[in-house]
Amino acid sequence: xxxxxxxxxxxxxxxxxxxxxxxxxxxxxxxxxxxxxxxxxxxxxxxxxxxxxxxxxxxxxxxxxxxxxxxxxxxxxxxxxxxxxxxxxxxxxxxxxxxxxxxxxxxxxxxxxxxxxxxxxxxxxxxxxxxxxxxxxxxxxxxxxxxxxxxxxxxxxxxxxxxxxxxxxxxxxxxxxxxxxxxxxxxxxxxxxxxxxxxxxxxxxxxxxxxxxxxxxxxxxxxxxxxxxxxxxxxxxxxxxxxxxxxxxxxxxxxxxxxxxxxxxxxxxxxxxxxxxxxxxxxxxxxxxxxxxxxxxxxxxxxxxxxxxxxxxxxxxxxxxxxxxxxxxxxxxxxxxxxxxxxxxxxxxxxxxxxxxxxxxxxxxxxxxxxxxxxxxxxxxxxxxxxxxxxxxxxxxxxx
Numbered sequence: 001x002x003x004x005x006x007x008x009x010x011x012x013x014x015x016x017x018x019x020x021x022x023x024x025x026x027x028x029x030x031x032x033x034x035x036x037x038x039x040x041x042x043x044x045x046x047x048x049x050x051x052x053x054x055x056x057x058x059x060x061x062x063x064x065x066x067x068x069x070x071x072x073x074x075x076x077x078x079x080x081x082x083x084x085x086x087x088x089x090x091x092x093x094x095x096x097x098x099x100x101x102x103x104x105x106x107x108x109x110x111x112x113x114x115x116x117x118x119x120x121x122x123x124x125x126x127x128x129x130x131x132x133x134x135x136x137x138x139x140x141x142x143x144x145x146x147x148x149x150x151x152x153x154x155x156x157x158x159x160x161x162x163x164x165x166x167x168x169x170x171x172x173x174x175x176x177x178x179x180x181x182x183x184x185x186x187x188x189x190x191x192x193x194x195x196x197x198x199x200x201x202x203x204x205x206x207x208x209x210x211x212x213x214x215x216x217x218x219x220x221x222x223x224x225x226x227x228x229x230x231x232x233x234x235x236x237x238x239x240x241x242x243x244x245x246x247x248x249x250x251x252x253x254x255x256x257x258x259x260x261x262x263x264x265x266x267x268x269x270x271x272x273x274x275x276x277x278x279x280x281x282x283x284x285x286x287x288x289x290x291x292x293x294x295x296x297x298x299x300x301x302x303x304x305x306x307x308x309x310x311x312x313x314x315x316x317x318x319x320x321x322x323x324x325x326x327x328x329x330x331x332x333x334x335x336x337x338x339x340x341x342x343x344x345x346x347x348x349x350x351x352x353x354x355x356x357x358x359x360x361x362x363x364x365x366x367x368x369x370x371x372x373x374x375x376x377x378x379x380x381x382x383x384x385x386x387x388x389x390x391x392x393x394x395x396x397x398x399x400x
Contacts, residue, residue, distance in 0.1 A: 026078050033071045040064040061199045068192045075185045082178050089171045096164045100157060107153045221296045226332040227383070228305055231348055234339060235387050238326055238346065268343030271321055277400045278320040279366060281349060281384050284309035288381055291394040305392035306348065306385030313374030317349050317382065319363045320399070328359050335373040348385035 044060045246261070289308035295301050323342040331337050337350040340363060352370040357363060372380045386393045 023078065023081055026074055026081065030071065030074045030078070033067055033074060037064060037067045037071065040067060058199070058202055061195060061202060065192065065195050065199060068188060068195060072185065072188045072192065075181055075188065079178065079181050079185065082174055082181065086171060086174045086178070089167055089174065093164060093167055093171065096160055096167065100160045100164065103153060103157045103160065107157065217296065218300075220333075221300065221302055223331075223333045224304075225302050227337075227350060228303060230329070230332065231305065231337070231339075231350070231385060232390075234327055234329060235346060235348075236390055238339070238341070239390055264343040266343075267322065268345060271342040271345050274321065275398050278398050279318070280399050281320055281347075281369075282309065282311055282315050282317045282372065282382055284311045284315075284382070286310050291392075291396065305387075306383055307395045309382045309384065311372045311380045311382050313372065313378070313380040314353065315372045315380065315382070317352060317369045317372060318366045319369055320347055320365065322364050323347070323362070325357045325359050325361050325363060328355050328357070336370065338369050340369075344389060346387045348383075348387070350383040350385070351381055 040060055040063055044057065044064065286309075287307060288310045289304050291304055291307055293301060293303050319340055321340075321342050323340040325338060326341040326346065327337075327339040329337045329339070331350055333351070335350070336352045336355050337348065338352065338355055338357060340347050340349075349369055351373050353373040355370040356368050357370075363369070372382045374380045384395055386395050386398055
C-alpha cells in the first residue's frame with residue numbers, strides 16, 4: 001500500500017516541472033507580443049494623423065495582425081497546456097479517491113473484525129494461554145505492531161484526504177485560470193476581426209487613393225512637360241527677337257547698336273565669370289528633381305531643363321544675377337513665371353504665386369522677383385532654369 005502511495009505521488013508531480021517551464025516561457029512570449037502590439041498601436045495612431053491613407057498604415061496594420069495572431073496562438077498554447085495539466089490533476093484526484101476508499105475499506109474491515117472478536121481477543125488470556133515465554137513475547141509484539149498499523153492506516157487516510165483537498169483547490173485555481181484565458185482569447189479574436197476589417201477598408205481606400213494619385217501625377221507631369229515646351233518656345237522667340245533687333249540695328253547703322261552689343265557681351269562675360277558662384281534663387285528644403293531626363297511615377301519620360309526645389313509656401317524668389325526682365329508669362333498650371341536676360345544667357349523662374357517685376361525692367365543680383373506658389377496639398381515647388389541661347393544648362397554647375 002505504501003509503495004502504491006509513493007507511485008501515485010510521483011505520477012502526480014512527474015510532469016509538473018516541464019509544464020511549469022513551458023508555461024513560464026509562454027507567459028514571457030505573451031508579454032513580449034503584447035508589448036509589440038502596444039508599440040504598433042502607437043505607431044499606427046501617429047500614421048493615422050496624416051490626412052491620407054499611406055502605405056505605412058497598411059504595413060503597420062499587417063504587422064499588428066501578425067502579432068495579434070501570434071498572441072492568440074500563444075493563448076491557445078496556454079489553454080492546451082492547462083487542459084493537459086487539468087486532465088492530469090483530475091486523474092490524480094480520481095486515483096487518490098480510489099486509494100482513500102481502499103484504505104477506508106481495509107481499515108473498516110480491520111475495525112469490524114476486531115469488534116466482532118473482542119470477546120476472543122482478551123490480551124491477558126492470550127498471553128497466559130501460551131506454552132512458553134517466547135510465544136507470549138510474540139503475541140505481545142503482534143498486538144503492538146497491529147496497533148501501530150492501525151494508527152498508520154488512520155494517518156494515511158488523513159494524509160490522502162489532505163492531499164485530495166489541496167489538489168482539488170489547485171484544480172479550482174486551474175479552472176479559474178482557464179476561464180480567464182478563454183476570455184482573453186475571445187477578446188483577442190474580436191480585436192483581430194476588427195483589425196482585419198480595418199485592413200480591408202484601408203486597402204480599398206489605398207487603392208482608390210493610389211488611382212487618384214496616379215491621375216494627379218500624370219496631370220502634374222503633363223503640366224511640367226507643357227511648361228518645358230512653353231519655356232523652350234519663349235526662349236526661341238526671345239533669341240529670334242534679339243536676332244531681328246541686332247539685324248535691324250546693323251542695317252540702319254545705328255551708333256547705339258555697337259554700345260548695346262558691347263554691353264551684352266560684357267554682361268555675358270561677367271555672367272560666365274561668376275559660373276559656380278551664382279546665389280541660389282531661393283531657400284529650399286530639398287531638391288525634388290535634378291536636371292536631365294527622368295522617368296516619372298506614371299511611367300512616362302520627361303526632360304527637366306532645370307532644377308526643381310521644394311520650398312516653404314510663399315518663399316521669396318530672387319534674381320541670381322544682374323539683367324533685364326525679358327518676359328513675364330503664365331505657366332500651364334496657372335502659376336506665373338519670369339525670364340531674365342543676362343546678355344546671351346537667360347534665367348527662368350517658374351511656379352510663382354505673384355511677380356514683383358515687369359517686362360523691360362532691369363534687375364540686380366538678389367532682387368526680389370516674386371514668391372513661390374503653394375499647391376493644394378500644402379507643398380510648394382519652385383522651378384529654376386538657365387539657358388545659353390537655345391541650349392539649356394545644368395544649374396548645378398552655375399550655382400554655388
